[in-house]
Amino acid sequence: MGARRPYMRTMSKTSWFMTHARFKTYMLHEISSVFVALYMWLLIDGLFRLAKGPEAWEAWLSFIKHPLVVVISLIAFAFFVIHTMSWFKAVPQAMRIQQGEHFVDGKLIIGGHYAALGAFSLFVLILAGVA
Amino acid sequence: MSKRTIQLEVLRYRPEQDKEPFFQTYTVPCEEEWVVLDALNYVKDEIDRTLSFRWSCHMFVCGSCGYKIDGEPKLGCKAFLRDYGDNIRVEPLDNFPIERDLVVVIDDFVEKLQSVKPYIIAKEEKALAAGEYIQTPAQLKAFKQYSMCINCLLCYSACPQYGLTNQEFIGPAALALAHRYNMDSRDVGRSAREHVLAAHEGVWECSFVGACSVVCPKDVDPAGAIQQAKFTSAVDYLTSMVGIGGK
Incomplete structure (x- = not known):
């Protein structure tokens, strides 16, 4: 009997996600959250400008109307939608609701989240005087 | 043919x-x-x-x-x-x-599996003559899916976190099984498993890639079990902070 000599294959720490389509999608999803974070920063900046006074606020308003900022905002919005969808899709896995011997259908839980999102969005739009 | x-x-x-x-x-x-x-x-x-x-x-x-x-x-x-x-x-x-x-070589997995105490830790051991531990179908349903694991290790092979942490991560199957026993109405061993589950190499190392649940041949959904265990772990942490204590 020969001596044992287990062989460990190496895994690249920097390009591991290129080895499978599933991992590429995962990494793109993670990287896209940078846009979401940038957009959050833009909104928070808007709040600070509002606190500073009417001139700063008007300057911020004209800044976000710049075509380049509009394009970036649209990209960020698309990623917001993707992240919302993937988050809601994961909810039934992370939050199972048991009723007796059955679990509440995952589609109902996801649907409930979309309904809550819709209701809250409508509330914000009414509050803003848009709807 | x-x-x-x-x-x-x-x-x-x-x-x-x-x-x-x-x-x-x-x-x-x-x-x-x-x-x-x-x-x-x-x-x-x-x-x-x-x-x-x-x-x-x-x-x-x-x-x-x-x-x-x-x-x-x-x-x-x-x-x-x-x-x-x-x-x-x-x-x-x-x-x-x-x-x-x-x-x-699966020695690492076997060690990890043992570390989560994958067996019922009862409040008090009953003598065999005292009969079985009673459980309702609803109580069984709460964890049954996570008990279907056959230790095939497909989830460890699919999990990038297990590889990226140089096998430090406790990993999908062991964590799902720990959750399975924590969810069992006959078990009181949650605090005995907590130091493994709530450790950095435990549930918090999982970044929810979700590959484990995709490849699982028994539909155990280890990724779901881990996310639920994260929630329990966070609640346990918060309650211990204010001195209420968990199970």
Whole structure:
């Protein structure tokens, strides 16, 4: 009997996600959250400008109307939608609701989240005087 | 019965003579209803008896025949040849040292499994004569899905976190099983498992790639179990902060 000599294959720490389509999608999803974070920063900046006074606020308003900022905002919005969808899709896995011997259908839980999102969005739009 | 011929590319590694693994191709005449495991057994019986691989039940119960087939962790007995092309690549599971050919060293997993105490820790042991521990169907339902694990390790092979942490991460199957016992109405061992589950290498190392649940041949959904365990762990932490304490 020969001596044992287990062989460990190496895994690249920097390009591991290129080895499978599933991992590429995962990494793109993670990287896209940078846009979401940038957009959050833009909104928070808007709040600070509002606190500073009417001139700063008007300057911020004209800044976000710049075509380049509009394009970036649209990209960020698309990623917001993707992240919302993937988050809601994961909810039934992370939050199972048991009723007796059955679990509440995952589609109902996801649907409930979309309904809550819709209701809250409508509330914000009414509050803003848009709807 | 129609016959077809496939080229089976198998990763070989014979520690006594090979410096590193290499692919060896076998030409296998196969039947329509064959699975990859049948093709491997054909090679073993008819072409090359030196080929090593684990298998036992041939009906996805024992969990022995996990291999990476065309880049995806699969059970060899559940991977039908009709779902593949004429060239099929079979490798050992990722993230484990290769002992020989398709056989991997699973000692690390066995240690991790033991560390989560995968058995019922009852409040007080009953004498056998005192009868069984009663459980309602609803209480059984709460954890049954997570008890279906057959320790095939496909989830560890699919999990990038297990590889990226150099196998430090406790990993999907062990964590799902820990959650299974924590959810069991007969068990009071949550605090005894907490130091493993709530550790950095425990549930918090999981970044929810979700690959474990995709490849699981028994629909255990380890990723879901881990997310639930994260929630429980966070609640336990917060309640211990304010001095209420958990289960």
